[in-house]
Amino acid sequence: MILVGELSLWVALLMAAWGTTVAFAGGATGRTDLVRSAERATYAMFAFVLLAAIGLWVALLTSDFSFRFVASFTSANLPTVYKFTAFWAGQAGSLLLWALILTFYATIAVARSRRQDAAMRPYIIGTLCAITLFFVAVLCFGTNPYERLDWFPPDGSGLNPQLQNPGMAIHPPNLYLGYIATSIPFAYAVAALITRRLNSEWLSAVRRWALLSWFFLTVGIVLGMWWAYVELGWGGYWAWDPVENASFLPWLTNTAFLHSIMVQEKRGMLRKWNVTLVVASFLLAVLGTFITRSGVISSVHSFAQSSVGYWFGGFLLVAIAITVYLVATRLKDLQATARLESVVSREGSFLFNNLILVGIAFSILWGTLFPIISEAVRGEKITVGPPFFNHVNIPLGLALLALTGIGPLIAWRRASVANLRRQFTGPVLAGAAAGGLLFALGMRDIPALIAYTLGGFVLGTIVQEFAKGTGARRRMYGESLPRSFVRLIARNRRRYGGYIVHVGVVVIFAAFAGLAFKKENDVTLKTGETFATVDPYGHHWTFTSNGVSRFRMLNRDVTAVTLEARRDGKLAGLVHSEKRQHFDSRNVASFEPSTEVGLLYTPRQDVYVVLSGVADDGDSAVLRVTFNPLVIWVWLGGLIMAVGGLIVMWPQAERRRGQGGYRTVLAPEGEAVGAAEGARA
């Protein structure tokens, strides 16, 4: 099976080269037989890449250390589940996973593209085959997972302990699913640009893929935050690390696109902008890979670096050159078919929402690349850490939060003063109440106060929208409140699913703002000693050490400490933190010691305990005890966003509703509220 897998990779390379050639030739000459051949090549690509992946999995699970990849990232005593996930622990495996997902997506996209304009199909297929050709070529010539060693080592080097974590088992595949999904809209954009079929039709297919990308990026980013929080042990979940930033960039442009596409669908505007965002999302996904793989920028997440970064740099340049050329030569075809009637309109607010989202993306990209730019200009290496990103992005993030509440309150085309007053009164009062209450309770941190005030405003907007919708349904159909609520969402998943995503955004912003009140303590405790402190809410805590213990478990030596935590004298729980020293099957220590954080979750705050080390006498634990307010809400906010995203993506809603929008029914005043909401084309 391993040999079949190895050979399959080369056959996949030939298939990708063939598919690329005949697809573009078929498009240029109009020969459908060539296009059909390219389509079959796409399916074959997936089959052969799948065989190649299965071959590597077999090699990993059978511990065939004759392969460099297997010997580098596994060991005989590695738990089986992590032998399986070691597939994406290294460069070659993660690129093979990338190729596998890409060809899987390509197969679905090509099969579905039969419904598309026949002129675009060859170029969609050709572009996807070309992207696959690049990835498989990197695998064959740059970093081959089937590279063999000259000798057969008795054991492998093992898997980095930080990757032996459930979060790390599922976080990278999710991120890859998100990154790679940007390839399909990119292929459609290239096809639409080449054929000059730049109406809104191609966008309907693209929107689903952009949503899919957004969904997986959201899940992947939040899982990555959780992994960093529980595994790295530095006490936070987001450090503005270059690799974190790289995953955030396409998420931002995807989010911008998912808003601006509505403007094109409804009003025929922002056509150039939408093409630009689709292309930018793909290029930023490739840039993220370039940053992760090349080692150009220092990162704690770069577990798989090598010279293939140069391949990605070259690919990025070619992709930029082609897309810039295509967009530049088709500007006339990208003219808007309608004009903005008023800045005070839904489309106007989306323009500003896009401006802020892309502004944040630019500021993050700029901050990530600034050390390189600075050294190139001044010859002085600098560090651009979290303080820089916080300075720049907190104001932009707050502006974005405000627009999250403002956008849904403004009507399409033009909003009257009376309409604005009616729409804004409730949400503004909700925001003011939230901010005023917190101020009265003693909160004085200005950014946090603004965040909670705006959060109240956005939640007020969402509650008002749901209340109006359910109220209208109850009046029109006589439904019960729960039934009308569920049906309201079910009948307009895109709109109300989007509002649920906004709820998740508010929850996450509220959790971020909570970090302003984080409190850290650095203590050393002997067995039986107690440390007393006060949390950000004013509660008195004591932590008593139950002593340091050492034991051997599976493939690691463990040094552990357990603290008895009491809040205001009452037992809150036991917090257990570990340092782990992994060893290989010859009992030789492998890798640096890793941390297992001790956590006490509550809705108000996490008690986060890290065993930093053991003092000289062997009985004293050196500890860092941190109160992290509202962290659990980051994970809940991410979950809410994912649920909202799933509701928006649910395919049935898409099939029911045509892209033409809604059928508006003239009805007597009073019955008309929400009538349009229920009607479907």
Place this chain on the structure above:
Amino acid sequence: MNPEERVPTAANLSLTRRRFFAVLGVGAASAALAHAGFAQQSVVDGFNGPMDMDRYRPVRLPARGTPPVLSAEQRDALEHRIHCQCGCTLDIYTCRTTDFSCTVSPRMHRDVVTLAGQGYDAQAILDAFTGVYGERVLMEPRKEGFNWAGYIMPFAALAAGAAAVAATLRRWGKTAAAVQAATPVQVDASPDELAKLDALVRRDDA
């Protein structure tokens, strides 16, 4: 082959001289940026590798007979502004309190404690560290000289974007007004019906 089966051919890929140079310019700029990135690689490679415990350099200042001016909390806050040089991306407070294996951050911490104990303030300690390690020891660039580009550029780009959006809106507004004035629309509906339709359109804002 049946002629009806033929796929329409690609659009004409005509290229004017201006477009050619525009594409060439973008390509050259991208290549220059990438070259700068690649040129960096040789410098940064070592920085990315496993922790380098030899990166520690003693930071010393002449002893002074003045009492400490920094409290323990202020000293911890200062350590959050100093980048550990072991090869990680953390500040020395976070690194030394969470990373069991790092020997650089505890030594840098001892330097901070010594200097604080000698009565030096936060700025003097930061200057001393910068003098030994260079500006990379700071968690964020100083707001001076070329570094201002780092701080200003995101907001400048945002302002430029806002200006571009405003200009586009103004142009669209004029065009819309001109089109509306030039082509009056005849609608077979009473004013009441139009008012109801208008109200529905405004509410149909999904």
